[in-house]
Amino acid sequence: MPMTQQETAEKSSAALDANDAASRALGIVLTAVAPGQATVTMPVTADKLNGHGICHGGLIFTLADTAFAHACNSYNQSVVAQSCSINFLASGKAGDQLTAQAREIHRAGRSGIYDIEVLNASGDVIAQFRGQSRTIKGQNFEDLQT
DSSP, rough: OOOOOHHHHHHHHHHHHTOOOHHHHOOOOOEETTTTEEEEEEEEOOOGGGGTSSSSSSHHHHHHHHHHHHHHHTTTSOOOEEEEEEEEEEOOOOOOOEEEEEEEEEEETTTTEEEEEOOOOSOOOOEEEEEEEEEOOOOOOOOOOO
16 A cells, blocks of 8 residues: 555655754754654754854754755655755744744745744744755655555
């Protein structure tokens, strides 16, 4: 019996997650995935603060990029970022829990566009990220159905 789209998304994310030592080291956790969508969280601990005492922007970018990766790889095709941009709207504070929610805007051929919002624990949007994806050769897991 063929896998459902949801099962494919979950298995693709599990395969990505198993090899993602960087996200694991930062405490990034996948909390939800569906075709073209993903949600990840990250605690803002003392070792993630920059010289201003706020969450380092590069780590907020990494959190959003991780959600982007899970969303665009949810179809069991190997997909990488072709371009990304981020707008910082507010600071991430020490002790906060940040959440990045990715959603697919458009996907056709080998390209896709994804919007990711990064929210603090109060639900305020602190950053908006847009990523353009590019499908490359390969799959995230061996699909014996195809």
